[in-house]
Amino acid sequence: MASTAATSFSLLPTSSSRRRVAAVVAPSRLTLRSPSRRLGFAGVAADSLLAAHVAAKIRTVAGRSGKGPRGVAVMAKKSVGDLTAADLKGKKVFVRADLNVPLDEDRNITDDTRIRAAVPTIKHLISNGAKVILSSHLGRPKGVTPKFSLSPLVPRLSELLGIKVEKADDCIGPEVEKLVNALPEGGVLLLENVRFYKEEEKNEPEFAKKLAALADLYVNDAFGTAHRAHASTEGVTKFLKPSVAGFLLQKELDYLVGAVSNPKRPFAAIVGGSKVSSKIGVIESLLEKCDILLLGGGMIFTFYKAQGFPVGSSLVEDDKLELATSLLAKAKAKGVSLLLPTDVVIADKFAPDAQSKVVPASEIPDGWMGLDVGPDSVKTFNDALDTTKTIIWNGPMGVFEFDKFATGTEAIAKKLAELSGKGVTTIIGGGDSVAAVEKVGVADVMSHISTGGGASLELLEGKELPGVVALDEAVVVAV
Numbered sequence: 416m417a418s419t420a421a422t423s424f425s426l427l428p429t430s431s432s433r434r435r436v437a438a439v440v441a442p443s444r445l446t447l448r449s450p451s452r453r454l455g456f457a458g459v460a461a462d463s464l465l466a467a468h469v470a471a472k473i474r475t476v477a478g479r480s481g482k483g484p485r486g487v488a489v490m491a492k493k494s495v496g497d498l499t500a501a502d503l504k505g506k507k508v509f510v511r512a513d514l515n516v517p518l519d520e521d522r523n524i525t526d527d528t529r530i531r532a533a534v535p536t537i538k539h540l541i542s543n544g545a546k547v548i549l550s551s552h553l554g555r556p557k558g559v560t561p562k563f564s565l566s567p568l569v570p571r572l573s574e575l576l577g578i579k580v581e582k583a584d585d586c587i588g589p590e591v592e593k594l595v596n597a598l599p600e601g602g603v604l605l606l607e608n609v610r611f612y613k614e615e616e617k618n619e620p621e622f623a624k625k626l627a628a629l630a631d632l633y634v635n636d637a638f639g640t641a642h643r644a645h646a647s648t649e650g651v652t653k654f655l656k657p658s659v660a661g662f663l664l665q666k667e668l669d670y671l672v673g674a675v676s677n678p679k680r681p682f683a684a685i686v687g688g689s690k691v692s693s694k695i696g697v698i699e700s701l702l703e704k705c706d707i708l709l710l711g712g713g714m715i716f717t718f719y720k721a722q723g724f725p726v727g728s729s730l731v732e733d734d735k736l737e738l739a740t741s742l743l744a745k746a747k748a749k750g751v752s753l754l755l756p757t758d759v760v761i762a763d764k765f766a767p768d769a770q771s772k773v774v775p776a777s778e779i780p781d782g783w784m785g786l787d788v789g790p791d792s793v794k795t796f797n798d799a800l801d802t803t804k805t806i807i808w809n810g811p812m813g814v815f816e817f818d819k820f821a822t823g824t825e826a827i828a829k830k831l832a833e834l835s836g837k838g839v840t841t842i843i844g845g846g847d848s849v850a851a852v853e854k855v856g857v858a859d860v861m862s863h864i865s866t867g868g869g870a871s872l873e874l875l876e877g878k879e880l881p882g883v884v885a886l887d888e889a890v891v892v893a894v
């Protein structure tokens with residue numbers, strides 16, 4: 416018989432859990448006093464963008480003081496959209512982007528998403544007469560390593576921006592300064608990989624100062640690297656004013672903080688991936704906010720074992736059994752409807768050509784391992800998702816890299832695409848779930864696909880990102 420793991424948790428959230436979330440973030444109480452009220456990005460209203468930052472800040476302020484948001488003066492980050500031609504014309508602007516794109520053996524770009532995502536900010540700057548000094552890392556080089564040069568990015572950047580992008584062979588020093596000084600208004604100079612200097616990751620002030628010396632002001636649009644306190648993401652802000660957020664950074668915050676903290680309800684979170692240990696923070700944080708939590712991926716077997724079910728040779732973290740039990744109890748206490756798959760696709764080995772069959776989640780035989788969620792679970796998950804208005808998804812439902820075990824993940828991707836078309840806010844929180852959505856070819860219809868893996872995980876865990884914290888604040892006053 417199928418396990419009844421799902422039925423031991425109530426299907427409806429309590430009204431108190433709804434009230435608690437609403438009390439923690441109440442952006443409607445706020446009057447925004449910032450020109451960035453006008454700003455919008457990709458169909459996202461300006462007020463909603465700011466509400467996201469405000470909501471994040473309120474939670475921090477409220478958390479520290481132990482009091483709610485009422486009457487608390489809070490701040491929001493200054494935006495590149497606040498800068499007009501009067502601020503930008505002829506100015507040298509240091510733009511930190513995350514152009515850490517995958518390259519094949521011949522150094523061709525295999526996915527240009529991150530380059531495309533950086534374009535709106537750069538276009539805004541060049542169309543307002545700024546001189547753009549563009550900086551990024553690529554990979555994790557140890558010292559100067561030609562295979563990690565940013566040179567292969569120049570043709571695609573030039574094509575997307577419609578101008579000839581210049582390239583420096585270094586990111587600091589007299590030669591770079593000469594190229595910067597030769598930049599025309601509306602020109603773009605791409606600096607060499609900033610991680611060729613070990614001082615970058617060490618966030619050494621002297622190195623940050625040298626980067627800053629190239630420019631008049633700073634824009635951080637590197638969402639994927641915003642969780643790193645590096646010289647070009649954090650240190651440089653101490654020497655360049657103003658230091659403002661780019662459009663991509665804002666959009667990521669709007670969805671991953673704003674839509675998640677203040678969601679249209681019911682709000683469902685889908686968490687998958689390999690191990691529960693790497694998702695504890697995310698699950699705990701989402702349990703505070705969501706109405707429905709769907710779990711899939713390798714982590715579910717730790718939950719099953721904690722409930723006394725046989726798990727065969729499935730992935731299990733034996734030191735996390737108590738944790739799994741406590742997460743189930745927490746969900747129950749909070750009135751969150753936590754659904755574990757009731758059936759699984761099992762395999763006789765971890766391989767694309769493994770023998771496979773579907774069994775109830777409570778009946779995995781010895782020698783077999785669960786590699787995907789089963790069809791009954793997909794149906795239950797889809798029915799639950801049909802009731803929602805906001806969905807965030809992080810981590811695949813199974814070993815989607817093997818076609819035979821990709822069905823559950825692909826079904827969820829298709830369901831989110833369908834619901835997105837019906838007005839549900841669908842957010843894909845980075846990492847492998849993005850790859851899965853792209854594999855199914857439904858990336859374009861999602862409300863938001865994060866460009867950050869580690870950064871989006873940290874945000875979903877409720878952490879502050881150093882690259883965001885360091886930016887200038889625009890005063891927002893609570894009334």
Ligand SMILES: Nc1ncnc2c1ncn2[C@@H]1O[C@H](COP(=O)(O)OP(=O)(O)OP(=O)(O)O)[C@@H](O)[C@H]1O
Pocket residue numbers: 687688689690693711712713714730785786787809810811812813814815816845846847848868869
């Ligand atoms: N049942 C399973 N058994 C073993 N591995 C699984 C299972 N289900 C999913 N996985 C694996 O989990 C991996 C993704 O897990 P991870 O925790 O890294 O997710 P993610 O957060 O989406 O990715 P990233 O860490 O890149 O952000 C995939 O490679 C997938 O094959």
Ligand SMILES: O=C(O)[C@H](O)COP(=O)(O)O
Pocket residue numbers: 513515554555639640643867868869870
């Ligand atoms: O790909 C990423 O997640 C970002 O570019 C950050 O890279 P890092 O993990 O090497 O800092």
